[in-house]
Amino acid sequence: MLPxxxxxxxxLGLIGSSIARGIRQHMPSVRVTGYDADPAVRETAVRIDLCDDIADTAGTAVIDADLVILCVPxxxxxxAAADIAADLPAEAIVSDVGSCKESVVEAVHAALPDAVFVPAHPVAGTENSGPEAGFASLFHGRWCIVTPVEGTAPFAVERVLEFWRRLGAEVETMAPDHHDRVLAVTSHLPHLIAYTIVGTASDMEEVTQSEVIKYSAGGFRDFTRIAASDPTMWRDVFLANKEAVLDILQRFSEDLTALQRAIRWGKGDELFELFSRTRAIRRSIIEQGQDDAAPDFGRAHD
Amino acid sequence: MLPxxxxxxxxLGLIGSSIARGIRQHMPSVRVTGYDADPAVRETAVRIDLCDDIADTAGTAVIDADLVILCVPxxxxxxAAADIAADLPAEAIVSDVGSCKESVVEAVHAALPDAVFVPAHPVAGTENSGPEAGFASLFHGRWCIVTPVEGTAPFAVERVLEFWRRLGAEVETMAPDHHDRVLAVTSHLPHLIAYTIVGTASDMEEVTQSEVIKYSAGGFRDFTRIAASDPTMWRDVFLANKEAVLDILQRFSEDLTALQRAIRWGKGDELFELFSRTRAIRRSIIEQGQDDAAPDFGRAHD
Incomplete structure (x- = not known):
């Protein structure tokens, strides 16, 4: 049965539009209504026929929904939750796709104290943004983490899990605060570091920006991909998951300082030991289907 | 005319074996001799028919060469230069593929004071290592930086440039010390950061290593690719280009501290400003053909 x-x-950005397309592909009998606060995005969504219906207000968008997914920063x-409060059907389940969960649980609960809210986070994306960047297979083989709050009816949680399974995702549940610590490591810190290094490289004096771009295949270009992600989304993530991000950032800085010292004092053995250890992690990621086994991410070499 | x-x-690792294959593809009449200090690598090279001839010693490998390329860490x-000193023909040109140039120029000059040495660095690679990881198109569309030392005959430099053009690379010349500063930014710092972050993530207590691997598609997996690069090669790079690496690392740390402070004090505007600026760099890299325009590096999403 469809959930x-x-x-x-x-x-209707990258994630919202990918969900709409995924529903079309995997649950074609489900009626999808879309709404975006930006009229230009709504127009694009109509033009590319993204949903069965694009509503002009958040209220009319939710009026007969049985699942409402908030896909905003x-x-x-x-x-966004406050905007739908007056029109949300009592039996509807509200969910979201936010990259951190504790702050979202708090904000949505404040705006919709009586709604059944089942927070979710599909760990998937690309560096592109907007309704035209989405695609139906974005969630295939990726994990979607659902972080139910205490007291939520198990059946509501199960329906959200089943929804994500239908979109092709693997599902897992965990507590919101644990989610925020895990994602601080696997997603927030990497983005912060990528943004920083791209900023550092573009602020050099002796080395020009055009040289940085020209010789970026030496490794730098890898970092520029996630540093091209949506600025609003990521500003919000760092402010909302501040504590976990600052904690992991502190650990990273300590480790970097230790490595800096090893280089300064010529401790080749320390470098070699770390560089050998990190290789194994890559292997595990590929074995578990979380990245392409082809060298260089499978980039075209011709 | 062939150079x-x-x-x-x-x-005969990734780069050496890619050169051998590239010669086969682009200059089939050239005779390629290979040598590796590791007997197991020589055996593999014979088995996969990598070269016209695999020599048993470095001396016999170079005895009738007109170009000798050192492809070692x-x-x-x-x-490696000392090993060929006794048998190197006087008219042969010696070159290399090292990721830093000042230290290599010094080491090769000490071992081969009378040889014509034209240092080169193809800015290309994958995370894989060994003779079986190489492929003929690795250098297609990538830059090869040649760093001639003062007093080198222009004709010798031109022959090395032409050799790399024939392998499909774009070529550029610059001074060895400038090369080392440029690559510290575009290659050495990114690798160091990637190694660090993968180390940090695998040393957490509250977040398990299996969680890090499972949810790596949130950004972390991008870093694991270059952190899977050859440990010996990279240990040597950091020790050999110490000054430039420590300098850029210091700038990176300052920038990271500023960002950390912006997060702590909730300065969303500062974050947004940086995150918007870094997006433009990605666009330039793609426009200049230095990375795949497809989202997510063109990774398969099915």
């Missing part, structure tokens, strides 16, 4: 019959997607979740 | 007729490749360049 939901009428799904409303609020926010985490700093905008509270406002 | 060389008999090329010897010393060191930068810390082993001096020893």
């Amino acid at each position: 939901f019959a009428r799904v409303t997607v609020i926010g 985490v700093g905008a979740m509270g406002a | 060389f007729a008999r090329v010897t490749v010393i060191g 930068v810390g082993a360049m001096g020893a």
Whole structure:
């Protein structure tokens, strides 16, 4: 049985538009309504026929939904939830796709104290943004982490899990605070480091920006991909998951200082030991299907 | 006219074996001799028919060469050069593929004071190592930086440039010390950061290593690719290009501290400003053909 019959997607960026397309592909009988606060995005969504219906207001978008998914930057979740409060059907389940969960749980609960809210986070994406960047297979083989709050009816959680399974994702549940610590390591810190290194490289004096771009295949270009991600989304993530991010950042800085010292004092053995250890992690990621086994991410070499 | 007729490749890892294959593809009439200090690598090279001939000693490998390319880790360049000193023909040109140039120029000059040495660095690679990891198109569309030392005959430099053009590379010349500063930014720092972050992530207590691997698609997996690069090669690079690496690392740490402070004090505007700026760099890299335009490096999403 399909977990939901009428799904409303609020926010039609990369993730929201991928959900809409995924529903079309995997659950074609489900009616999808879309809404975005930006009229230009709504127009694009109509033009590319993204949903069965694009509503003009958040309220009309949710009026007959049995699942409403908030797909806006985490700093905008509270406002998006408040926008649907007056029109949300009592039996509808509300979910989201935010990259951090504790702050979103708090914001949505404040705006919709009586709603059944089942927070979710599909760990998937690309560096592109907007309704035209989405695609139906974005979630295939990726993990979707659902972080139910205490007291949520198990059946509501199970329907959200089943929804994500239908979109092709693997599902897992964990507590919101543990989610935020895990993602601080696997996603937030990497993005922060990538943004920093790209900034550092573009601020050099002796080495020109055109040289940095020209010789970026030496490794730098890898970092520029995630440093091209949506600035609003990521600003919000760092502000919302501040504590976990600052904690992991502190550990990273300590480790970097130790490595800096090893280089300064010529301790080749220390470098070699770390560089050998990190190789094994890559192997495990490939074995578990979380990255392409082809060298160089499978980039075309011709 | 072909720049060389008999090329010897010393060191048959990813880069050496890619050169051998590239010669086969682009200059089929050139005779390629290979040598590697490791007997197991020589055996593999014979088995996969990598070269026209695999020599048993470095001396016999170079005896009738007109180009000898040293493709060993930068810390082993001096020893590799010393190994061929007694048998190197007077008119042969010696070159290399090392990722830093000042230290290599010094080491090779000490071992081969009378040889014509034209240092080169193809800015290309994958995370894989060994003779079976190489492929003929590795250098297609990538830059090869040649760093001639003062007093080198222009014709010798031109022959090396032409050799790399024939392998499909774009060529550029610059001074060895400038090369080392440019590559510290575009290659050495990214590798160091990637190694660090993968180390940090695998040393957490509250977040398990299996969680890090499972949810790596949030960004972390991008870093694991270059952190899977050859440990010996990279240990040598950091020790050999110490000054430039420590300098850029200091700048990176300052920038990271500023960002950390912006997060702590909730300065969203500062974050947004940086995150918007870094997006433009990615666009330039793609426009200049230095990375795949497809989202997510063109990774398969199915």
